[in-house]
Amino acid sequence: MATITLSGLRHSYYPNPKGPDDYALKKMDISWQDGGAYALLGPSGCGKSTLLNIISGLLTPSEGKILFDDKDITQLKPADRNIAQVFQFPVIYDTMTVYDNLAFPLRNRNIDEAIVKTRVESIAAMLEVSDMLGTKAAGLSPDNKQKISMGRGLVREDINVIMFDEPLTVIDPHLKWKLRSKLKELHQELGATMIYVTHDQTEALTFADQVVVMQDGEVVQIGTPVELFERPTHTFVGHFIGSPGMNILPCEVVGEQAVFNGSPIALEGAIRTGWEGRTEIGVRPEHITLASRGLEARVKKVADVGRHNVVEAIVGDTSISVITEHDTPNQGESIFLAPDPVKTRLYRDGWIATERAGASQ
Numbered sequence: 001m002a003t004i005t006l007s008g009l010r011h012s013y014y015p016n017p018k019g020p021d022d023y024a025l026k027k028m029d030i031s032w033q034d035g036g037a038y039a040l041l042g043p044s045g046c047g048k049s050t051l052l053n054i055i056s057g058l059l060t061p062s063e064g065k066i067l068f069d070d071k072d073i074t075q076l077k078p079a080d081r082n083i084a085q086v087f088q089f090p091v092i093y094d095t096m097t098v099y100d101n102l103a104f105p106l107r108n109r110n111i112d113e114a115i116v117k118t119r120v121e122s123i124a125a126m127l128e129v130s131d132m133l134g135t136k137a138a139g140l141s142p143d144n145k146q147k148i149s150m151g152r153g154l155v156r157e158d159i160n161v162i163m164f165d166e167p168l169t170v171i172d173p174h175l176k177w178k179l180r181s182k183l184k185e186l187h188q189e190l191g192a193t194m195i196y197v198t199h200d201q202t203e204a205l206t207f208a209d210q211v212v213v214m215q216d217g218e219v220v221q222i223g224t225p226v227e228l229f230e231r232p233t234h235t236f237v238g239h240f241i242g243s244p245g246m247n248i249l250p251c252e253v254v255g256e257q258a259v260f261n262g263s264p265i266a267l268e269g270a271i272r273t274g275w276e277g278r279t280e281i282g283v284r285p286e287h288i289t290l291a292s293r294g295l296e297a298r299v300k301k302v303a304d305v306g307r308h309n310v311v312e313a314i315v316g317d318t319s320i321s322v323i324t325e326h327d328t329p330n331q332g333e334s335i336f337l338a339p340d341p342v343k344t345r346l347y348r349d350g351w352i353a354t355e356r357a358g359a360s361q
């Protein structure tokens with residue numbers, strides 16, 4: 001395993017890119033630590049596959065370098081990078097047994113049969129497929145096929161990183177959580193560096209210690225699931241993560257205060273100055289309470305989603321979601337919303353523009 005560094009990486013599919021819009025990947029610097037569990041999260045078209053293909057060597061970046069530890073591997077062929085990949089669809093040989101499928105990547109490297117046996121049996125035990133080792137892969141269910149496909153990625157000990165590209169796409173929804181937690185468990189047991197690519201926030205947040213969130217070819221935040229939830233550094237992260245996502249309220253800045261719909265809103269800390277731009281307040285539905293005073297709003301609808309209620313309220317022309325545990329206001333009722341100042345941020349042109357709570361100015 002190795003530390004993976006992407007240094008000044010940028011990629012355009014055009015031979016002569018003119019502006020930032022011509023780049024499928026905007027400039028990025030990322031360091032992935034040896035043994036870490038990472039997710040690459042973003043909507044379709046944000047550049048996830050482009051980045052994976054650059055790491056695996058299928059694509060040479062227009063600019064920048066990829067380092068495995070201190071070694072520059074930017075020009076190295078895919079086969080020489082010692083990377084394992086697990087794709088959306090299982091890659092296994094139907095006519096071979098499960099054992100032979102798992103042994104394949106090792107035999108391909110002329111590993112001694114005794115070591116192959118130990119390794120295959122240990123991976124099969126971790127994946128809970130030991131009873132299938134003698135079965136032909138053709139007869140397996142789609143989720144077991146994908147398990148074997150994962151096993152083929154995990155079986156080698158000499159690899160630098162295992163990359164999973166939307167590996168749960170073909171798995172039945174009720175089995176997804178099982179495989180997801182299995183992968184997390186495998187990461188803990190094997191200590192391998194893993195990069196998990198997905199557009200699904202639940203998959204990313206349950207698997208990864210660190211999540212890289214991408215939008216339009218740009219990394220907008222790298223953080224732990226808690227950091228992404230608690231303090232999104234970009235409105236895209238706030239909106240993309242969470243259910244419902246963060247409320248993004250258009251506002252003006254008057255002096256040192258943010259004013260929304262005529263009302264001053266208390267923020268986590270001082271507003272950073274120095275650049276102009278569109279200003280918005282960001283506050284999550286979980287961080288607003290119904291109170292006896294505050295922002296006056298009208299209830300548009302209330303949805304009971306099991307663990308809590310999601311209240312959709314209207315202030316002026318803006319809709320605001322609030323999560324309540326016990327309060328169930330009626331449709332059309334006039335209520336007061338109290339955002340928690342410590343969890344309320346200002347964003348300028350999408351990027352966070354408030355100091356942290358308690359930070360000195």
Ligand SMILES: Nc1ncnc2c1ncn2[C@@H]1O[C@H](COP(=O)(O)OP(=O)(O)OP(=O)(O)O)[C@@H](O)[C@H]1O
Pocket residue numbers: 013024042043044045046047048049050051199
């Ligand atoms: N071979 C190509 N030639 C030109 N443009 C491309 C090529 N492959 C991807 N793109 C463009 O690069 C951008 C990033 O695409 P990419 O496939 O990396 O995104 P993604 O996040 O993996 O999306 P998806 O999840 O849909 O695969 C998109 O605008 C896409 O249209």
